[in-house]
Structure formats: structure tokens, C-alpha cells
Amino acid sequence: MNCNECRYLMFDLIDEKLSGPVKREMEEHLEQCGACADRLVKMKNRHEEEKPTGLFWYLLAPSGGFKRFFFIGAIFTFILVLALISVQLKKPLFQIF
Ligand SMILES: [Zn+2]
Incomplete structure (x- = not known):
């Protein structure tokens, strides 16, 4: 090595x-x-x-693993999709569900 x-x-x-x-x-x-x-x-x-401490910081903490980057990316994508749906339906986000 x-x-x-x-x-x-x-x-x-x-x-x-x-x-x-x-x-x-x-x-x-x-x-x-x-x-x-x-x-x-x-x-x-x-x-x-x-x-x-906590799951949130565990996932955001810098590390050698790339899994967290994918995880964070997935969260942002999810929020973006919800925001787009919200715009499409012309409703605030909390009224969709
Ligand atoms: Zn060395």
C-alpha cells in the first residue's frame, strides 16, 4: 500500500x-x-x-463514503419534485396530501 x-x-x-x-x-x-x-x-x-449527534448530522457529515452524497441528492430531488408538483397543482405544498 x-x-x-x-x-x-x-x-x-x-x-x-x-x-x-x-x-x-x-x-x-x-x-x-x-x-x-x-x-x-x-x-x-x-x-x-x-x-x-443525530441522524441528520450523521448523513450530512463529511466522510469518505459516496453514499451520503447520493442520499443528500435524493432528498433534494424529492423536495424539488414536490415543489414542482405544488406549482403544477397551484396549491401550497402542505395541501397536496
Ligand atoms: Zn504513508
Whole structure:
């Protein structure tokens, strides 16, 4: 594993999303590479400090995963569609249902 791969996977390591072989490779790299180990410590500290509570913040919190971007995109699309329906029906949003 090289430094780029290691840095790319750090979010997943912090979130404990890594499985067996990848995690072991990463730990080996961190033992050999002071720069990445330092970076991981800093990221972990920031992660702890900035960890907000609640589902809303869990979904909006920055992370290595792209799922959240899709999730947020889906929410915005849903709201946009509701707004368009509202305009089409010439009714306020809350009267549709
Ligand atoms: Zn490294």
C-alpha cells in the first residue's frame, strides 16, 4: 500500500469500515510510514471533536463514503419534485396530501 491509498482509506479506517486484509495492509503501512500515522492521529482527533449527534448530522457529515452524497441528492430531488408538483397543482405544498 502506498501513501495515497492509505490516505484515501483513512476515513474508512476511522469509521471501522475496513475488513481483514485491507485493514492489515493499512496497519502495516502505518507502522512504516510516520507521515501517514501522524495524519491519521490528526484526523482521528478532528473526527472525535467534530462528531455531531443525530441522524441528520450523521448523513450530512463529511466522510469518505459516496453514499451520503447520493442520499443528500435524493432528498433534494424529492423536495424539488414536490415543489414542482405544488406549482403544477397551484396549491401550497402542505395541501397536496
Ligand atoms: Zn504513508
